[in-house]
Amino acid sequence: MEELKNRIRKEGKVIDEEILKVDHFLNHQIDPILMCKIGEQFARIFKETEVTKVITLESSGIAPALMTGFIMKLPVIFARKKKPVTANEDMLSTEVYSFTKKVTNTISLEKSLLSPEDRVLVIDDFLANGAASLGLTKLIKTAGAKVAGIGIVIEKSFQEGRRRLEEAGYSVCSLARIASLKENHVSFLDE
Ligand code: G4P
Numbered sequence: 001m002e003e004l005k006n007r008i009r010k011e012g013k014v015i016d017e018e019i020l021k022v023d024h025f026l027n028h029q030i031d032p033i034l035m036c037k038i039g040e041q042f043a044r045i046f047k048e049t050e051v052t053k054v055i056t057l058e059s060s061g062i063a064p065a066l067m068t069g070f071i072m073k074l075p076v077i078f079a080r081k082k083k084p085v086t087a088n089e090d091m092l093s094t095e096v097y098s099f100t101k102k103v104t105n106t107i108s109l110e111k112s113l114l115s116p117e118d119r120v121l122v123i124d125d126f127l128a129n130g131a132a133s134l135g136l137t138k139l140i141k142t143a144g145a146k147v148a149g150i151g152i153v154i155e156k157s158f159q160e161g162r163r164r165l166e167e168a169g170y171s172v173c174s175l176a177r178i179a180s181l182k183e184n185h186v187s188f189l190d191e
Contacts, residue, residue, distance in 0.1 A: 001041050001175040005188055007034060008154070008176055014184045018156070019100070026125055026153065030063045038175060039067025042123060042151045045173045046072075049148040051121040053077060053114070055140065057096075057107060057132050064153050065123040074121075077113050079136060081105040092142050096135035100128050107135050114143035127152040127174060130161030137170065154178065157189050 013021040025031040042064070054076045056065035062078050069076035083091075083106075093108035114120065120140045122133055137147050147170055155162060155174035158181075165172050177189040 001038070003034070003037060004153070004176045007031075008178075008186055012186055014181045014186060017181050018159075020154070020156070020178065020181055020186065022154070026063070027060050032063075032067075035063045035067040036071075038064045038153060039069075039071040041175055042068040042121075042173075043071040046121055046149050046151065049121070050119050051148045052118045054121045054123055055079065055109075055136055056123045057081070057136060060125040061123060061132075064125060064151075068121070068123050068151065072121075077109060079107045079109045079139060081107055083108065092139050094135050094138045094142075096131050098131060107132075107139070109139055111143060114140065114145045116144035118143070118145035119148040120145050121148045122150045123152075124150075125153045127155040127161040127165075127172070128159045130164040133161070133165055133170075134168065137168065149173065151175075156181075 011024045015021050025034055054065050054069040054074055056078050058078045065076050090111045091108045092111050093106050095104050096107050097104045122136045133150050140147050150170050150172045152174040155177045157177045162172050179187045179189045
């Protein structure tokens, strides 16, 4: 998605060879117009996959997931990283280890939100090592539902995420694929 790549070129800050900061439109301040276009793009990509629900992980996945659900007219679920006060025994949960942040989060969602008839589209802001997306697919499968696909806003293609997700049998569509962050420069895979 050219507009997204241009925003990354203009506003992204390369922190080191592994981390890109995009706090002006995705991870801290959010650009709703760009998010809407991202939602439209995911809706186009996944229109044939008979999606019934969109799922993401709090917090930065919520904006692109919400806009995707808005355009596709589908409910959007966000898995939580902290147990809500309303939690009961009817929660599905799994552990997700973040290589980037070196923390393990137990992510969870209420069982009643998914049923075996659901075909669920996973949306996330970044794909690094794939742990968050794999955790979400695990929750979907535990609920007996199907994974319709995985949509990622920014993929760091030099990390393991895509390979791990594809090996697990999922189709991954990323709107911007970063080949490298070397020498303080963002290189995209298709340039
Ligand atoms: P993985 O799920 O693909 O394995 O990713 P990993 O655990 O390594 O990264 C976990 C967190 O770090 C995620 O945020 C992810 O969005 C973020 N992250 C990974 N690489 C980058 C990067 O290059 N730039 C930025 N800005 N973020 C990155 P999170 O913990 O879920 O936080 P949030 O959603 O609450 O913001």
